Amino acid sequence: MAFTMSFVMLMINVGIFKGFLSKWMKGFMIGYLVAVPTSILAAKITDVIIQKLKTKNTLE
Helix, strand or coil: CHHHHHHHHHHHHHCCCCCHHHHHHHHHHHHHHHHHHHHHHHHHHHHHHHHHHHHHHHHC
C-alpha cells in the first residue's frame, strides 16, 4: 500500500518531473518504514480490544 500511496501522492502534488523515480522510491521507503510498525502496533491494540470485548461478553 505504501508503494501505491507514495506514487499517487507524488503525482498529485508535483506531477512527472526529472528525477521522479528516485523521489518516488525515497517516498516509498519512508512510507514503508512508517507503515509497517504502525500496522503492527494497530494490530496489537485491536487484538487487545477484541479480547476484552470477548471476555466481557462471555461474563454476561
